[in-house]
Amino acid sequence: MNRLNRRQFLTASALAAGGALMTSRLAFASANTTSRFVFIILRGALDGLTAVPPYGDVDYARLRGDIAIAAPGSANGAIKLDNLFGLHSNLRFLGDSYTARELVVFHAVASPYRERSHFDGQDVLENGFVRPHASQSGWLNRALAAAPSNGATSRKELGVALGQNVPLVMRGPASVASWSPSKLAALDEDTLDRITDLYARDPVLSKRLADALAANAIANEPASDLADSDDSSMTPQMAPAADVPAGSSQVLAKREQGKAAASARYVEVIRATANFLRRDDGPQIAVFDATGWDTHANEGGAQGQLAARLGALDAGLRTLKEQLGDTWQNTAVLIATEFGRTAAINGTRGTDHGTGAAAFLIGGAVQGGRVISDWPGLSASSLYEGRDLKPTLDTRSIMKGVLADHLRVPTAALEKEVFPDSARAKALSGLFRA
Amino acid sequence: MQEPFAPAIAANRFGLGARPGDLERIGGHAPDWLIAQLKGGAPVLTDTSLRSSQDILVQTLDVRRAQREAGGKKARKGAKPGADDVASNEAKAGGAGEAASEDSSARAAVIQKLLKLPQVYRPIYIDEATARLRHAASTDRPFVERLTQFWTNHFAVSIDKITVLGLAGAFEREAIRPHVLGNFTDLLLAVERHPAMLLYLDNYLSTGPNSRLARMATRRQTERKVGINENLAREILELHTLGVNGGYTQQDVTTFAQVLTGWSIGGNFGRLRDGEPGKFTFREALHEPGAKTVLGKRYSEDGESEGKAVLRDVAAKPATATFIATKLARHFIADEPPPSVVEKLAKSFTKSHGDLPTVYRTLVELSDSWAQPFAKFKTPTDYIVSSYRALDLPVDTSRRGLASFELLGQRTWSPGSPAGWPDRGADWDGASALMKRIEWADAVGQRVGAHQNALDLAAQVLGATLSDDTRKAISRAASGAQALTLLLTAPEFLRR
Numbered sequence: 040m041n042r043l044n045r046r047q048f049l050t051a052s053a054l055a056a057g058g059a060l061m062t063s064r065l066a067f068a069s070a071n072t073t074s075r076f077v078f079i080i081l082r083g084a085l086d087g088l089t090a091v092p093p094y095g096d097v098d099y100a101r102l103r104g105d106i107a108i109a110a111p112g113s114a115n116g117a118i119k120l121d122n123l124f125g126l127h128s129n130l131r132f133l134g135d136s137y138t139a140r141e142l143v144v145f146h147a148v149a150s151p152y153r154e155r156s157h158f159d160g161q162d163v164l165e166n167g168f169v170r171p172h173a174s175q176s177g178w179l180n181r182a183l184a185a186a187p188s189n190g191a192t193s194r195k196e197l198g199v200a201l202g203q204n205v206p207l208v209m210r211g212p213a214s215v216a217s218w219s220p221s222k223l224a225a226l227d228e229d230t231l232d233r234i235t236d237l238y239a240r241d242p243v244l245s246k247r248l249a250d251a252l253a254a255n256a257i258a259n260e261p262a263s264d265l266a267d268s269d270d271s272s273m274t275p276q277m278a279p280a281a282d283v284p285a286g287s288s289q290v291l292a293k294r295e296q297g298k299a300a301a302s303a304r305y306v307e308v309i310r311a312t313a314n315f316l317r318r319d320d321g322p323q324i325a326v327f328d329a330t331g332w333d334t335h336a337n338e339g340g341a342q343g344q345l346a347a348r349l350g351a352l353d354a355g356l357r358t359l360k361e362q363l364g365d366t367w368q369n370t371a372v373l374i375a376t377e378f379g380r381t382a383a384i385n386g387t388r389g390t391d392h393g394t395g396a397a398a399f400l401i402g403g404a405v406q407g408g409r410v411i412s413d414w415p416g417l418s419a420s421s422l423y424e425g426r427d428l429k430p431t432l433d434t435r436s437i438m439k440g441v442l443a444d445h446l447r448v449p450t451a452a453l454e455k456e457v458f459p460d461s462a463r464a465k466a467l468s469g470l471f472r473a
Numbered sequence: 474m475q476e477p478f479a480p481a482i483a484a485n486r487f488g489l490g491a492r493p494g495d496l497e498r499i500g501g502h503a504p505d506w507l508i509a510q511l512k513g514g515a516p517v518l519t520d521t522s523l524r525s526s527q528d529i530l531v532q533t534l535d536v537r538r539a540q541r542e543a544g545g546k547k548a549r550k551g552a553k554p555g556a557d558d559v560a561s562n563e564a565k566a567g568g569a570g571e572a573a574s575e576d577s578s579a580r581a582a583v584i585q586k587l588l589k590l591p592q593v594y595r596p597i598y599i600d601e602a603t604a605r606l607r608h609a610a611s612t613d614r615p616f617v618e619r620l621t622q623f624w625t626n627h628f629a630v631s632i633d634k635i636t637v638l639g640l641a642g643a644f645e646r647e648a649i650r651p652h653v654l655g656n657f658t659d660l661l662l663a664v665e666r667h668p669a670m671l672l673y674l675d676n677y678l679s680t681g682p683n684s685r686l687a688r689m690a691t692r693r694q695t696e697r698k699v700g701i702n703e704n705l706a707r708e709i710l711e712l713h714t715l716g717v718n719g720g721y722t723q724q725d726v727t728t729f730a731q732v733l734t735g736w737s738i739g740g741n742f743g744r745l746r747d748g749e750p751g752k753f754t755f756r757e758a759l760h761e762p763g764a765k766t767v768l769g770k771r772y773s774e775d776g777e778s779e780g781k782a783v784l785r786d787v788a789a790k791p792a793t794a795t796f797i798a799t800k801l802a803r804h805f806i807a808d809e810p811p812p813s814v815v816e817k818l819a820k821s822f823t824k825s826h827g828d829l830p831t832v833y834r835t836l837v838e839l840s841d842s843w844a845q846p847f848a849k850f851k852t853p854t855d856y857i858v859s860s861y862r863a864l865d866l867p868v869d870t871s872r873r874g875l876a877s878f879e880l881l882g883q884r885t886w887s888p889g890s891p892a893g894w895p896d897r898g899a900d901w902d903g904a905s906a907l908m909k910r911i912e913w914a915d916a917v918g919q920r921v922g923a924h925q926n927a928l929d930l931a932a933q934v935l936g937a938t939l940s941d942d943t944r945k946a947i948s949r950a951a952s953g954a955q956a957l958t959l960l961l962t963a964p965e966f967l968r969r
Contacts, residue, residue, distance in 0.1 A: 083890070155707065155726075156717045158892045171717070175899075203882040204903030217903040223880060223912035230955050234911060234962050237946045241964045243902060248911075250904035330889055331633065335704045336675045386680045386700030392707070424723065 073369045074404065074445050075316045077359070078179060078208065078326045081352075081376040082161060083333035086390050087397030088382065088428065089345055090130065091146055091410075095123035098417035102383045106340035115341035120144060124410050128341055129350035132357040136401050140408035143470060145398040145437060147412050149378060149430030151464075155392035157333065160377030164434065165208035167458045176211030178457050179324060182442045183213035185452035199254065199315050201308045201327035209326050214246075216322065218254035218315075220307045225255075257321060258311040309355050313362030316370065323446065329355075332376060336387040356401065368403035371445050371471070375434055381426050382417055395428030398437060404445060406472050439466035477937035478846040479503035485934075486849060486969040487805065487837070488615030490859025493933040507837045510614040511830045515621070515654045518646055520604040526643035526668055529597060530751030533639065534740055536588055543583045594639035598632065601642020602875050602885040607868040610861035617653060620833065622854070623804055625649050625886075627797075628664040628713060629893035630673040632886050637673050641886035644669035657797065657827030658788040665709060665784060666753045668738045674705035674891060678745075681734040681761020701761075706730035708891045714787045716796035721768060728765045732772065732779045735760030794822040800896070801832070806841050807848045808897040814841050846938045847968035850898035853881035855969060856910060860961055863934045864921060881909050911962050918958030927956035931963075938965050 092108035093099050094117050100107045108127060109116040117125025118134040124146065126134050136142040152163035152171065159171035167178025183197045198215040200206060209215050226234075231252075238245040312325045331348050338345050352374075360367050379396035395415070401407070413431040415421045423429040435458050442448040442457065443466050454461065483503035484491035499506045612618050625645045632638040648667040652660035664670055671677040679702040680686050687699045706729040710721045737756045739748025748754030755777035764773045770786060772779050787793060798818035802810035821835035836842060851859065857877050860866065868874050878884050882901075888894045895901075928947050931939050943963040950956035960966060 154717070155723065156711050157890065159717050200903070202903070203906035203909065204900055210899060217905040219882075219905045219909075221880075221909055221912060223909065223916060226912060226915045229951065230915060230958055231911075233946060233950070233955070233959060237942060237959060237963060240942065244907065244964055244967070247902060247904040247907045251908035254904060255908065333890075335702055336678070385702050387675050387678045387702045389675070389702070391703050 073319075074323060074447075075363075075366055075370040076324045076441065076446060077312065077316070077370065077372040077402075078324070079352075079372060079374045080161070080164065080206065080208070080326070080328040081332050081374060082157070082328050082330045083376075084157060084160070084378050084380055084392060085332045085376040085396060086334055086338065086345060086380040087146060087376075087395070088380070088390075089338070089340065090127050090349060091120075091144055091397040092117050092125050092127065093123055093146070093414065093417065094125050096414070096417050098382075098419075102417055103340075104384050106338055106343075106384055106388065108340055120410050123414060124412070127346065127349050129346050130353045132353045132360075133399065133401065137408055141401060141403060141405050142407040143400040143405060144410045145400070145412060145432060146410060147395040147415055147428055147430055148375075148398050148432045148434050148437065149395055150434045152378065153394065155378065155394075157377060157392070162207065164375060164377045165206060167208075167435070167438075167461075169460050175207075177206070177208035178438065179208045179326065180211030180213050180215065182446065182448045182452070182457045183215070183324065184211065185456055186446055186448050196250065196253065197322050198324040198326070199312075199322045201312055201325060206326060206328060209324075214250070216250045216254040218251075218258045218311055220311070254315075257315055257318065305351070305355055306358055309358045310362050313359060313364075313366075317363060317366045334380070334389045335385070335391060336389040338384075338389040371400060371402040371404045371441060373437065373441055374399040374401070375437075379428050382422055382428055383426070393427035394423045395430040398434065400437065400441070400470060404471050406470060411467070433461075433464035435461050435464040436467045437470075439464065440468060440470045442466075444468065444471045476501070479843055481936040481938045482843055482846055483507055484615070484936075485859065485938075487619065487842075489609055489612075489619055489855070490615075490862040490969075491934040491936070492862045492865065493930065496933065496936040503843070504837045507616045508834055510616045511654060511833055515617060515650050515652075516608070516612065516614060517650065518604050518608055520600070520607075522600045523604060523642065523646065524597065526640050526647055527749075527751035529593075529639045529643060530668060530738065531740070532593060533590060533636070534750060536590055536593060539587050543580065543587060590635060591638070594635065597639050598642065598886075599875065601645075602878075603868060605642065605645070605885065606858070606861070606874050609858045610866070610868055615862075616833075620829075621645070621650055621653050623801070624653055624660065626888065626893040626896075627800060628660075628670070629888045629891055630669050630886065631888050631890065632884075633889055634673055637669060637886070640669035640672070645886075652829075654830055657793075657822070657829060658785055660829070661713065661784055661788050662781060664713070665705070665780075666736065668751065668753065671705070671736060671738055671753070674708055675702045676705035676733055677737040678702070678759070679705070679730060679734050680759045681731055683763070684734060684761055685758040701727065701730045701734065703727060703730040706733055709784070710787070712892055714784075714796065715790060715792040716799075719790070719792035719796060725768055729767050729783060731761040732765050732767060732783050735777065736780055788827060791819070791823065794819040794827075798822055798832075801836060803896050804849075805836055806839070807845070808899075811841060814839060847965060849969050850902050851967055851969050852894065852896075852901055853878060853883035853906075853910075854885070856967070857881065857913075859934075859966070859969070860914075860917060863930060864917070864925065864957075866917075866921070877913060881913060882906055907967075910967065911958075914958045914961035917961060918954040918956075922952070922954035922957035925953060925957050927953065927960045930957075931960045935963075935965050940965060 094110040111119035162171040166174040196216040200217040380390035380393040415429040480496040480499040648663040680699040739754035740750025825831035
């Protein structure tokens with residue numbers, strides 16, 4: 040970005056702070072479609088059998104012992120989806136969304152990766168290839184580059200990563216922004232000008248600085264057009280109430296404080312995501328991740344470690360919907376993890392790395408209220424390698440369905456650049472409202 | 474070798490950043506300056522406040538015991554073998570409520586007065602991380618300190634597991650530092666047997682399916698399932714030695730996990746109270762009996778020694794040499810190091826049977842090491858530490874220094890996964906990350922810029938790598954604060 044443009048950003052930012060709407064001079068391309076997409080990566084391998092318990096499977100309770108989620112209707116039981124599947128009781132927003140037909144739950148899904156390394160598993164989930172480290176770019180970035188009419192505006196950002204750095208899934212030829220909350224004071228304009236000049240001959244740094252300034256302008260925009268929305272939506276509610284017992288000790292109080300601080304940052308990220316996506320001229324796509332799913336020990340069931348994380352994720356999604364306002368109607372959020380966990384619990388009340396996992400597609404644009412799963416069962420003979428939920432649906436089928444029907448990425452690009460060697464993973468159709 | 478850049482490369486890429494005067498001292502002897510640092514024992518952190526992991530674990534057990542006693546009958550009744558151990562606090566916090574909900578407020582009041590583990594661990598962490606920063610900012614052997622940080626990251630533990638918050642610093646001092654200038658196998662053994670690692674990767678309660686404890690559990694039909702936890706075994710093979718493509722199978726992971734059953738920590742409650750509290754303890758009762766085959770080799774039943782034997786064999790595999798060589802080359806030479814460099818380092822590793830100083834010497838003597846002045850983008854830690862060194866910033870006991878690491882995205886010892894922090898430019902040079910560095914540099918400029926001659930300092934710490942553009946920008950700055958900010962944000966200071 041040249042210096043003049045940067046000044047325009049700052050001017051625009053100042054206007055926005057004064058309550059005026061920002062002009063379209065920002066560096067985000069005018070999106071060719073109103074569709075919005077959020078991809079949330081759950082790093083560490085979410086236990087799909089606790090998040091989406093197959094309570095109706097005869098082998099489930101036996102395999103899971105005292106961390107099994109009880110059937111709907113019993114104490115701390117699952118939220119009923121159908122006669123086989125439920126949702127963890129802390130996933131209340133997801134449950135409401137299912138009822139409102141805005142949530143599709145996928146079960147027994149996996150990327151093409153069949154080993155059990157987190158890091159390679161995440162690499163495949165993000166690179167869109169069949170093997171780890173097959174590419175330095177990610178499928179979502181390549182899809183952005185291939186989306187209709189984006190080619191002409193390739194210098195503009197159509198995507199934003201909510202984090203200090205851009206994850207692999209968003210790296211590649213298409214230009215993307217990144218943003219994360221800051222506690223430091225903003226610089227004066229003169230110093231920024233001089234640093235901009237200093238980076239003039241450094242293509243990487245000058246690009247990054249321009250992106251950062253553009254992103255700051257949007258992320259810090261006050262949610263003025265949401266002024267009439269329910270104020271309680273701004274309250275961080277990351278700690279699920281069911282997880283906070285009566286008569287809690289100071290340990291719990293401290294934990295709640297810690298959770299509140301973490302949730303405040305999380306809420307800031309969610310709010311910024313909404314700020315980015317609400318804009319008519321803003322990015323179409325946002326990516327962020329959540330960690331802490333690697334529950335090898337003391338995983339917990341209806342309550343405990345994993346339950347608390349699920350509650351936080353659920354509350355974050357509720358906040359996202361509230362902050363997005365009308366834009367929610369055009370939004371789809373895909374939540375996926377690198378692989379599942381062992382069907383049986385291990386010797387330390389947790390689960391080890393597995394294969395088949397659960398995934399979620401949620402949003403106003405989604406044709407929901409369904410579980411999509413060719414359920415393989417949990418009997419000893421149906422487990423993958425005798426230990427894991429057997430995958431029956433390729434994660435790329437979901438991703439291709441989203442890209443084709445929601446973001447209008449041409450089929451040819453999907454098959455060739457975005458997901459090479461994915462012919463057998465056919466795009467799922469009908470995931471979106473007509 | 475590009476002679477004029479060599480002193481800056483030695484101080485900034487191999488070391489932790491030049492201090493004023495360093496480049497002059499290095500002069501025409503850059504490789505010698507590095508190799509000389511490898512002589513003598515590894516430096517020891519001498520701060521008297523630092524406590525041993527055993528001491529910290531014993532206090533952990535005391536705190537847990539007090540909580541348990543105050544928790545009363547119901548909590549005790551709910552306790553199962555091994556449930557009241559050093560690491561279960563995080564999980565218990567959710568479950569503790571079950572007991573607490575029916576409890577009288579009097580008992581709740583007693584519990585409230587007790588010391589809690591995060592309260593114990595937080596000051597320990599602050600002392601440790603501060604001592605580490607103080608040492609990094611002032612050491613005359615910065616190459617050794619960079620290597621220490623490299624190995625700590627290679628064998629990563631992460632403070633997002635609460636017990637590790639208390640133990641991460643002790644782990645680095647006890648398991649990493651003594652072996653940084655020693656042999657890889659000794660380093661590996663020290664790391665995998667350290668309580669912090671046994672806790673972090675969940676091995677300390679991993680139980681063989683045919684072990685004494687498992688058979689007892691079956692006989693008594695206890696509801697708690699005992700069994701293998703394969704986390705440590707997998708990460709040793711994938712992340713510590715062979716690498717993910719190093720030729721092992723799921724079966725190797727499972728069997729290796731059986732080999733490692735019994736590698737535990739002394740002094741837990743319940744059935745597992747044997748052993749010296751807070752120290753590595755081999756628990757025969759948890760160990761899977763019988764011969765086991767790992768990576769095609771049969772190991773006959775040998776208790777604690779089985780694990781040592783497998784680790785020694787794995788350390789000597791060619792895949793391990795290549796994996797370590799690749800990581801070293803990536804850290805010191807380039808994000809994508811040339812295969813020839815990796816080969817030379819791997820050969821040095823294999824030929825010397827893992828003698829680390831020999832490998833480091835090979836690294837320093839490679840012409841590739843000196844070919845490019847800005848081959849690497851600094852991590853936030855590199856960036857902060859090199860700023861401290863350039864400016865001789867004081868490391869006080871306030872939390873300000875540590876807050877910088879958090880603000881810039883690399884809280885000390887918190888990589889968040891056993892893979893450690895990533896080591897490529899693209900992992901660290903995001904737009905938002907750059908902006909935070911700029912904001913941080915601005916704050917430092919405002920704080921100390923008025924007392925610095927930034928132009929002189931730039932020449933002192935960047936040497937021949939200082940560009941004309943940066944020199945001009947600094948000399949034209951409107952204030953001392955701005956001049957220093959420009960030095961700290963210059964492209965050549967952001968890289969190493």
